[in-house]
Amino acid sequence: MRQSATTAWALRAAGLLFAAAGVLSLMHSASPEPPVKPDTATPQQQKPPPLPKVRYGTQGLPRPVLDLRDALLAAIESGRIEELGHIYDMSGMKPDLGVPGKTDPVAHWKANSGDGQGRETLAALSLILDSGYVAIPRGADIENNQLYVWPYFAEVPLGKLTPRQEVELLRLVPANVASEMKEKGKYTHWRLAIGADGTWHALRKGE
Numbered sequence: 421m422r423q424s425a426t427t428a429w430a431l432r433a434a435g436l437l438f439a440a441a442g443v444l445s446l447m448h449s450a451s452p453e454p455p456v457k458p459d460t461a462t463p464q465q466q467k468p469p470p471l472p473k474v475r476y477g478t479q480g481l482p483r484p485v486l487d488l489r490d491a492l493l494a495a496i497e498s499g500r501i502e503e504l505g506h507i508y509d510m511s512g513m514k515p516d517l518g519v520p521g522k523t524d525p526v527a528h529w530k531a532n533s534g535d536g537q538g539r540e541t542l543a544a545l546s547l548i549l550d551s552g553y554v555a556i557p558r559g560a561d562i563e564n565n566q567l568y569v570w571p572y573f574a575e576v577p578l579g580k581l582t583p584r585q586e587v588e589l590l591r592l593v594p595a596n597v598a599s600e601m602k603e604k605g606k607y608t609h610w611r612l613a614i615g616a617d618g619t620w621h622a623l624r625k626g627e
Contacts, residue, residue, distance in 0.1 A: 472554035474572045484618025501538025518624030544610045566616040573607040
């Protein structure tokens with residue numbers, strides 16, 4: 421009886437060994453799994469930032485910006501470029517005129533006016549103040565980091581203008597100049613920039 425039990429155990433053990441051997445054989449003979457391919461998919465392209473909102477008139481302008489705007493309009497109404505020069509002289513930080521810092525601003529404006537008296541510069545400033553503007557964030561100061569830019573064409577893609585905006589652009593420049601700007605992809609006529617704290621940052625033509 422004991423012998424038959426031993427024989428049965430031996431047979432059972434032999435069967436287990438045979439089964440294990442078969443499993444090992446299958447494991448070795450199986451084709452290896454293909455290596456995992458790295459993810460070559462290109463990352464999703466980032467969406468371009470939204471266009472700044474175009475505003476008109478005095479909508480949304482802080483009081484310091486309104487004060488400087490009113491002073492510029494008074495200089496325009498006077499018809500004397502020297503009045504614009506007085507505002508320049510009173511500015512703590514001199515605005516960028518697109519010329520070397522020691523250039524006399526009144527002489528510069530007169531030289532850029534077809535009439536030689538600076539009145540064409542005043543007329544250009546009047547037109548851009550009548551146009552729409554945008555507020556652009558600049559700097560880390562949360563309360564005063566907005567830069568108000570006239571006209572809005574200086575900060576928006578010219579290839580995405582609506583028909584109404586096309587007309588507004590043609591109020592500022594002739595059709596051939598507008599076409600050249602579109603080809604270059606940027607606005608190059610007069611622009612005005614005022615900080616939220618009332619600082620006059622720029623009055624210049626683009627490049």
